[in-house]
Amino acid sequence: MKILFCINNLGVGGAERLVVDDINEMLNRGYHVRLLTLKNEPKFSLLDELKLPKKYRQTVSFSSFFNIFNWIKVFNYLRREKPNIVLTHLWFSNTIVRIVCKMARINNVFCFEHNIYDTLKSEKMYKIDRFLQEWSKKIIAVSSAVRRSLLKHGIKEKNIITINNGIVISKYEKSQDILTREKLGIPKDTFVFLTIGRLVYQKGIDILLKAFAEVNHKSTLLIVGHGKEEYNLKKLTTKLNIDNTVHFLGTRSDIPKILSICDCFVLASRFEGLGIVILEAMASKKPIIISDFEAGEDIIKNGVEGLVVPKENVESLKNAITRLKSDPNLMKKLAQSAYEKVQDFSIQNHVNKILNL
Template structure:
């Protein structure tokens, strides 16, 4: 009987986010393969109890360090203790500072353990200061493989630290796709939908400006749903008042049933200033929701302009408004985008495909 491969997935928390959603879907899908045992370790407490419950009901163990301070170095010893006690073969890490803590832990662990890191974004604040090249250089040096969600993520990482080139590999993200859909039978409550963190990176101010342009220039009074939370929420609400669109925009906060909200919307807009993969895009594609997104980061690898969606320049509210209006007005064009996007997500971005690619990588890295 073959020995099962034991994997520990380490992430900051399991609160709502793209990387967290991907990890949840991965461990649930991987559970179907008896050759692997996959557990999760989180650094910080998770507020999303339902997310934890959904993972645990699939018999996936979760070790939570419940750190009170973001950069508590005691985490290094705690991670080391879990890895030693459970005798993991592979430690797969997502996001910073989890990547740093595991890199430090590896200094005190046996050499036969393999470490993998997934790079989810084309940019982070550390890349603004050259001193962090030394820090990141050390962190990445402890990982034998770096998975990048898109080619653009891979290129930006290699540009930052060229030594990483030989250890990087692109594995696109995936999402569960259900064959049956009742999209056409659901009432469309919202004309425009945004889902994501309310932070500068997501470019939400340009979406709000586009809504104002739609109202004043195109005489189109669209109803908008903003799903998610973050530090810019108050600022964005004030902006809505200033633009006199506050009666058209609903801030719904964090929502669990994203599929339901997507099915009840007409157009999905992702106006990001930078983006690694944008897992929310494949969520929209599987829900047959037409997409308008900015032509940045890894987005053009997922969406071909005019084929699976419309791509616009970043920080351009005029073109964003024009593109949203086209999708809303042109039913034939909208139908084309929906059909092409759904075919593409089925072919390239299923959670089954992603999980198989990742489990194969786990096996290959142990055989080297």
């Protein structure tokens, strides 16, 4: 069986992480795997973690959606490879590959939807999605919340299946990396909070900064990621007078090490598709605080696997941070429950569900 994965590129992100881990797991099982990317790799990429030999990777770099010559290249590539299953990720790839597969008479196409795109997709994009929905065998929603969003925007229930994300759990089962902590200049007696994600409005990092500003005594907040809100967030940090206790680390390739040195993981997002970083924190045995975005219901129950607070509520987030920081027993209890729960979200289970489609 030959399985083709299609995505824009392998720039650092949740969808890209899932593609790399799925491919590596399928290679471990002896499947014939191919990768088609439709844009050049950015500076920060997960490509180095991919075990797929270069000869089985193909890039057709689209400078625009209407590059006809590249559409022909994709068509010729698909006809040549003749994949048994095609798995596409993200809107640009989902759209182009579904259309070309229809032209090439390739029927086993499955499209992943990774986010709550209510405010991210234009109406034109939704119209294209509704038109193309019959051109894939199934649309895979990564959470119950994503499924509900798809239904709201006109995707038929019969065309949707929910498959939660998965991770390589063993990668995150690490003891604290003392060297990484020292390199970041974090004193031993400092309580470390961590958040990971694109620095965009969706992630609610402004809310986290405001909450942290009220409880930052002997604490440090690490922020991993980059994005268009970085300047504004750094400006807010200065305004809140917490420059010395907040560290913007940019994009990192050593997420397991960074997770190992934190004492608590926080995700204050306004909305999420599922949030692979939550699974990574769970596998790292870290106590977790999240906001009550819809997708969180699939993985975190308040008071069991973590603490859940209302979205955009600085006071509630501050109280949760204070509560966890002052209660080591609660931290340990939540972390252990989260670790037990994340076993259901292994990359092995994820691949099994794909292969059983």
